Amino acid sequence: MPLTYPDRLFPSEPKLRSTARNLFEGIENLPIISPHGHCDPSWFAKNERFPNPAELLVVPDHYVFRMLVSQGLSLEALGVPRADGTKPEVDPRDIWKLFAQHFHLFRGTPSSMWLNHSFEHVFGIDVPLNADTANEYYDHIDTQLGLDAFRPRALFESFGVECLATTEGALDDLQSHKAIMESGWAGRVVTTYRPDAVVDPEFEGFAENVELFGQLTGEVTTTWTGYLNAHRKRRAFFKEHGATASDHGHPTARTENLDVAEAEALFQKAIAGTCNADEADSFRGQMLTEMAKMSLDDGLVLQIHAGSVRNHSSRVFAEYGRDKGFDIPKRTDYVGGLKPLLDAVGMEPDLTVLLFTLDETVYGRELAPLAGAYPSLKLGPPWWFFDSFEGIKRFREATTETCGFYNTAGFNDDTRAFCSIPARHDVARRSDCAYLAELVETGRLSMSDAHEVAHDLAYGLAKTAYKL
Template identity: 50%
Template sequence: MPSPSSTVDATLTLHPDRALPAEPGVRAIAREIYGSVANLPIVSMHGHVPVEWFAEDRPFSDPAELLVVPDHYVVRMFVSQGARPEDLGVRPLDPSAPPAESDPRTIWRRFCAGWKHFRGTPSRFWLEHELVEIFGVREVPSEATADAIYDRIESVLREDSFRPRALLDRFNIETIATTDNAWDTLDAHGRLAAEGFGSRVLPTFRPDAVCHLDRPTWVDDVDLLGAAAGVDVSTYAGFLEALRVQRARFVAAGALATDHGHLGVDTTPLDEAEAARLYAAARTGRTTSAGARAFAGHMLFQMAAMAAEDGLVMQIHPGVLRDFDQAVHRRLGPDKGYDIPLAVDYARGVRPMLEAFGHHPNFRTILFTIDETVYSRELAPLAGVFPSVRLGAPWWFLDAPDAMRRFREAVTETAGFANMSGFVDDTRAFCSIPARHDLARRVDAGYLARLVAEHRLTLDEAVDTAADLAYHLPRLAYRAGDAQ
């Protein structure tokens, strides 16, 4: 007799009411609200899909490389169950090290065999959506079904309609932003612009690598910045000029935002002489942890000052202790799923920046967090008073149904809906983008349905607000054009 958890004969289906409220009356209202926004275009203004995918427009190689290897949500779950990242195809930096698994079918079998580990996680929702809606899979992943599912996905990947550019239409993505290094020459974006995609695939300026003096590659990265800008960066003044030149290059290429992933959120400016001293010392390999922290906070303030000049929207998402396991970091490199959230002192941190620019007509910042404790205490009050502040959507570890509901309940009464950024997917997993936006729309529909059921909103108001959250507010928050 098969065990209760057997899925060999099961059919993979998507329930139409998934993630909607359980109470029948509220669920009926949520269905109507969700139905009004389900097919709105996706505005993906914060993400990490490589621009080269669109510029080169090559077919995806195989199911494992598309859905497993680059997805740190997937990899970290298997690591928690005793696997090595290399077992899921994550390659070590050292070519002489024991190699990672290179057979995509073997990786896929391991993934399917561990399908039950994703129960109750947002990854389960996203992956099911991808398998059913995008690839037409009907078998529940398991050891027994792994090869059949692999063959089905592989056949889809060979179709011309599944190349990256074609997927923009298939996924109904109106705008997607990539994340690019401060020294990027934006050649790939230039090629896309020449081929008619310049207003659809936008760059985002990310200067983190050159703002932290204690990063091992800081000197080399600053030199890359100087070379790209054509500016001598041997001095602090030259460094700032190179940043301005590159920001202007990004603006000319259609960028709407910058992206800042500092550990802390301090924005205290330094005396210019002190900033120059710390910069000069770091150029010769002499820096301290305290000096690096002070310089990083100073640079957030400088980025805000430049944002007030050029209008790029400043996204700040602090509070992540990245590359927590240093041995794994040395072996596999950054961003391999060992990142851990920290508490953030947001109000004191951004106070210098907002005192200087919070009412500046050309300044806009979007504040993200994965420290839920600051939602109602600090972030909602900040967004609810400063005209320059928008509250970023639940991000990373919080982009799950219950966490997104908690977000709405924590911030709406203080900040209102108009001070939100709308949903951002923040992912490298391209095929999960429609699923992530769909989940956010369902959760918002459920929250709004409760307000209707409690006679706090009319149904018409709820439908209008749902459209704002799904489509209009992201465009407004990122200044992506008139949202009418």
């Protein structure tokens, strides 16, 4: 019995369902553009087998382990490495058994749909995962991971991925991307410039990071001019390795456009470690505007992922580091926060700024009106907690009437879980077709236009927005 229902996510009303299915059949097998995510580029550089089912499907996926932790399981028992890089001595089969015993916790969540899609369509499994089938699952997946068809590059190709973007810090040497480029493999894997470690004064080791930044670029990064030049050089280096975008994960959407003297003074406080919280936020805001100005010169798309309180659990952060499932949404001001940047460069048609949010209340009130006016702005798709059928539907309903479809950037999966990529794009395509079916059957969109929009939402908009 299939784990996934063929008409999943389509409306229950027969005529709407038929229309949604018709639209979906036209885009179901389009290539995947994955322009923003966090897969490890070394997978494709080395093309070695994935170690085991737990390392592939549980350990790197914070959607999975955060749910299990919320029910009392420990990160150690789930094999999650500690902040210093040490891995707990846990048998991967035991990790998998824990996962299987608690798989019922994911009922009704996007993770359940993504995982079942992976089990069925990637690994060919058609029985439910539970405590009784845990060993059967583990053995089957582990055997398949030993086959050439399940190595990273082969899976990339079987998933129909046309382009995959990873995300690396400004200090990364990009050796994996260099190895991919020199390997002769035709798969397109590009990097993304993520400078948080040398932009955020509250990032651990910020001053040391800025010093290393100078060593890498040959610039005197104790001066404001040298520091900005270092960014320009690293951005160029990333472009040489395929980058078409930068990405900025800031707690707020605040921007600044200070004069040179004010910016220099704030920078000196940042590297001296004497910024208070407001000054640190101001510096991050200044750097968003500086990055936007640099994008006008080098063409990189500017992504702003704002509104997440990162590492909310101090204990988990101290023991396990960043990205361990404890980043929590917060209220975010885009209208006031972005105004300095928009006053400076917002009317530039050659600039692309993609806005993401974890605050759904701003969709109709702030984001759609902004993107529907400024030529530099586009809306990124529902992100993280809202990367779901309901989340995508709410996004479309709240934004389309104000900024349309063509001031949005299609879909990206933003994942570390490689095998979930086709599943996530499947959900997005079904969700959008369900929404478009409503427009067709209520006379707001012709069927021919709906087919064109469905294609653009699934493929064309992301490819265009990210200059891919």
